Amino acid sequence: QQQVKQSPQSLIVQKGGISIINCAYENTAFDYFPWYQQFPGKGPALLIAIRPDVSEKKEGRFTISFNKSAKQFSLHIMDSQPGDSATYFCAAPGGYQKVTFGTGTKLQVIP
Amino acid sequence: SQTIHQWPATLVQPVGSPLSLECTVEGTSNPNLYWYRQAAGRGLQLLFYSVGIGQISSEVPQNLSASRPQDRQFILSSKKLLLSDSGFYLCAWSNRGNSGSPLHFGNGTRLTVT
Known part of the structure; x- marks a missing residue:
């Protein structure tokens, strides 16, 4: 099964700063790499x-x-904003369109 | 436009009781359907996926089962809940046969097993 490693687990950024989240995958056979945003x-x-x-x-x-x-x-x-505060997931598709998600990054943008 | 409905939004059930969560999709045909579970502060774990009526694939051996009695209906069930079944359950759909199709999630069911 496709493995997806995501980092960091949590991130605090000042308003106006740049937030960077990374993902690494194993299988090279796939052709679509999305990011998802989740609010509480x-x-x-x-x-x-x-x-x-x-x-x-x-x-x-x-x-x-x-x-x-x-x-x-x-x-x-x-230009990160407080409204961007959420959990972000990267993902990679697998066979039959199974999607494996990264472990998530909780982003907090502070004023 | 396509919509996905998931209910109930919250559920508190005692250990040993049965479970039935329902998900329906509108505005699309022949979707792939998925059940995910998200433990508190954790990632998304794929539980089941379905590429057609009556076709269910299980990803994780567990106390749960899934069924797809109609093209746009997906049901998650358990005969006897365990404490470890607590979590946030998410239903999702995607277009079939398109590797570039995103997942569209419902708003989830927060299940607490007491």
Whole structure:
């Protein structure tokens, strides 16, 4: 089964700073790498995703960077805001569209 | 537009009692369906997934079972709950046959077994 290692487990960032979360995966056969955002008491929601034929994808303040040779992808949140405080999960698809999630990063953005 | 409904939102059950959580999806056909469990402050553990009616794959040996009696209905059950079954249960769907399809989650059921 696909293993996904996510770090750090928790992160505290000042408002306006950059939040960086990293993920490493094992299997190179897959073609879709999403990040999900989860607020307390809610289900996760897709935030941004990348395909490995590009090295970077940017949507507003959120950027995914993908390093295929290192089997790593990361989420960068620029100009972090208190409203970004949530738990973030990376994920990697498996057979039959099974998705394995990273262990999650709890982000707290302080004013 | 597609929507996913999951109920109840919270549930408190005694040890040894049965469980039935239901999830339905609207606005799409032939979805893949999933049950995940999230322990407090922990990651998402895939429990079951289904690619069609009556087709259930179990990821983790446990006290739970799942059924898919209709194309857009997914049910999570237990005959006798254990304390360790407490957690946040999430149902999700994705488009079938598309490796680039994201998961769409419901708002979960918070289960406390006492």
